Amino acid sequence: MTAVIQIEDAWKTYRVRDQDVDALAGVDLAVGPGEWLAVCGPSGSGKTTLLNVAIGLDRPTQGTINLFGRDLNAMRQEALARFRADCVGIVFQDPLLLPGLTALENVVASRLPHSRWKSLERRAREILDMVGLGQRLNFAPSRLSGGERQRVAIARSLVGGPRLLVADEPTGQLDAESTVRLLDLIESLKVQLGFTFVVVTHDPIVAARAGRIVSLHAGRVSA
Numbered sequence: 061m062t063a064v065i066q067i068e069d070a071w072k073t074y075r076v077r078d079q080d081v082d083a084l085a086g087v088d089l090a091v092g093p094g095e096w097l098a099v100c101g102p103s104g105s106g107k108t109t110l111l112n113v114a115i116g117l118d119r120p121t122q123g124t125i126n127l128f129g130r131d132l133n134a135m136r137q138e139a140l141a142r143f144r145a146d147c148v149g150i151v152f153q154d155p156l157l158l159p160g161l162t163a164l165e166n167v168v169a170s171r172l173p174h175s176r177w178k179s180l181e182r183r184a185r186e187i188l189d190m191v192g193l194g195q196r197l198n199f200a201p202s203r204l205s206g207g208e209r210q211r212v213a214i215a216r217s218l219v220g221g222p223r224l225l226v227a228d229e230p231t232g233q234l235d236a237e238s239t240v241r242l243l244d245l246i247e248s249l250k251v252q253l254g255f256t257f258v259v260v261t262h263d264p265i266v267a268a269r270a271g272r273i274v275s276l277h278a279g280r281v282s283a
C-alpha cells in the first residue's frame with residue numbers, strides 16, 4: 061500500500077548570519093494509512109519544519125518527499141497547493157478564525173475557491189455538528205470558548221474531506237480538560253472519517269494517545 065508520507069534523507073538548512081543551521085539533518089520517515097503519529101522533541105528540534113516539509117508548505121534543501129505517492133519536489137507551487145488543499149487538512153496552535161464571520165461562515169469560507177456554496181454549506185453544517193457545534197453555527201468566534209474555537213478549526217480542516225490531518229501543537233492554548241475533550245473528538249472523527257493523523261506536540265497527554273511517537277533532536281529522528 062502507498063505510504064501517506066514517505067520522507068527520505070530530508071535536510072533543511074537555513075543560513076543565519078554566515079552560519080548554517082540544520083533544522084532537519086537527514087530525516088527518514090514513513091507514515092502509513094490510518095496511522096496516528098505524534099512528533100515530539102524539544103523546542104527548536106525541527107518539528108514544525110518537518111511537518112511543513114512533509115506537506116509541501118516548505119521545500120527541503122535536500123531529500124525526497126512523497127505525499128500519497130506524489131513526489132513533491134517535482135511539483136510546481138500552484139499544482140502542489142491544489143493537491144494539498146484536496147488531500148490535507150491543517151490545524152495550528154492558534155485557530156486563526158476570521159473574527160467578522162460566524163463559525164459556519166469560517167468553515168465555508170475556507171473552501172470557497174474549491175466547491176460550490178450549497179453543497180459546501182451542507183457539508184459545513186454536518187461537520188460542525190460532528191464536532192459538537194451544531195448549536196453554535198451562527199456564533200462569532202468572540203462568543204466561543206478557546207476549546208470551541210479550536211473545534212471550529214478542526215471542522216474547517218476536515219470540511220474538504222482530507223485523507224490526512226496534520227496539527228502543530230493543536231492543544232497549545234487549551235487547558236488539560238479541553239485538551240482531553242479535543243483528543244476524544246479527534247479520535248472519534250478519525251474512526252468515522254478514516255483519515256491519517258500526524259500531530260506535533262510538546263504535551264505528554266497528546267503524545268500518549270498516538271499509535272506511534274517519533275522524537276526529533278537537533279533535526280534528527282532519535283530512537
Ligand SMILES: Nc1ncnc2c1ncn2[C@@H]1O[C@H](COP(=O)(O)OP(=O)(O)OP(=O)(O)O)[C@@H](O)[C@H]1O
Pocket residue numbers: 074075076081082083101102103104105106107108109110
Ligand atoms: N525561517 C527560518 N530561518 C532561520 N532559522 C529557522 C527558520 N525556521 C526555523 N529555523 C530554525 O530551525 C530550527 C527548527 O525550528 P522549528 O520551528 O522546526 O522547531 P520546533 O521543533 O517546531 O520548535 P517549537 O517547539 O519551539 O515550535 C530552529 O533552530 C529554528 O531556529
Ligand SMILES: [Mg+2]
Pocket residue numbers: 107108109228
Ligand atoms: Mg514548532
